[in-house]
Amino acid sequence: DQQVKQNSPSLSVQEGRISILNCDYTNSMFDYFLWYKKYPAEGPTFLISISSIKDKNEDGRFTVFLNKSAKHLSLHIVPSQPGDSAVYFCAARNSGNTPLVFGKGTRLSVIA
Amino acid sequence: DTEVTQTPKHLVMGMTNKKSLKCEQHMGHRAMYWYKQKAKKPPELMFVYSYEKLSINESVPSRFSPECPNSSLLNLHLHALQPEDSALYLCASRGGMHRETQYFGPGTRLLVL
Numbered sequence: 001d002q003q004v005k006q007n008s009p010s011l012s013v014q015e016g017r018i019s020i021l022n023c024d025y026t027n028s029m030f031d032y033f034l035w036y037k038k039y040p041a042e043g044p045t046f047l048i049s050i051s052s053i054k055d056k057n058e059d060g061r062f063t064v065f066l067n068k069s070a071k072h073l074s075l076h077i078v079p080s081q082p083g084d085s086a087v088y089f090c091a092a093r094n095s096g097n098t099p100l101v102f103g104k105g106t107r108l109s110v111i112a
Numbered sequence: 113d114t115e116v117t118q119t120p121k122h123l124v125m126g127m128t129n130k131k132s133l134k135c136e137q138h139m140g141h142r143a144m145y146w147y148k149q150k151a152k153k154p155p156e157l158m159f160v161y162s163y164e165k166l167s168i169n170e171s172v173p174s175r176f177s178p179e180c181p182n183s184s185l186l187n188l189h190l191h192a193l194q195p196e197d198s199a200l201y202l203c204a205s206r207g208g209m210h211r212e213t214q215y216f217g218p219g220t221r222l223l224v225l
Contacts (some may be wrong), residue, residue: 032212043118043219044218045216051212092210100214103154
């Protein structure tokens with residue numbers, strides 16, 4: 001059973017426009033959510049996170065929104081740049097030393 | 113500084129070889145992780161160390177043997193691997209000021225022939 005779902009395997013966006021990556025989860029015990037960006041053959045790079053007590057967290061061009069009632073989070077990138085082209089993983093965890101649960105990733109292509 | 117380093121970057125080994133992967137972090141993080149990642153898949157958790165003790169083993173075959181010599185180092189000893197073990201092996205750590213966030217190393221690309 002997939003607890004973290006990224007239903008769009010890929011997304012193409014024009015440079016300068018907004019990229020919206022979506023993630024759904026089923027486990028209501030998750031209280032911390034993270035987004036990672038990954039280039040091929042490299043380790044995931046932490047982008048931004050959000051605690052379940054918040055509904056929005058912003059860092060530069062990246063904003064994460066959390067809708068707990070819908071068990072949905074999204075990552076907004078604006079403006080999108082060609083260097084943002086990568087695979088984006090959504091991840092979630094419970095409190096304590098529990099493992100991260102990853103989604104399957106969404107490949108973002110930003111077209112110049 | 114959120115750097116996790118891993119060596120080697122690439123490794124090719126035969127099925128009878130013994131090799132080790134190394135991971136290091138100097139952020140004072142007390143939780144360290146080994147993940148395996150195949151192409152176009154998310155990272156799969158293998159092991160978790162907490163305060164230098166193994167706390168989670170995700171039913172990993174015994175041909176993978178983790179070791180945590182101290183709070184900064186994490187090793188993964190490899191012996192008698194199979195070609196299907198070829199993957200990107202990622203180390204991560206967590207703790208400190210941003211204690212909820214795991215930071216990943218660049219990975220070791222392993223090819224088993």
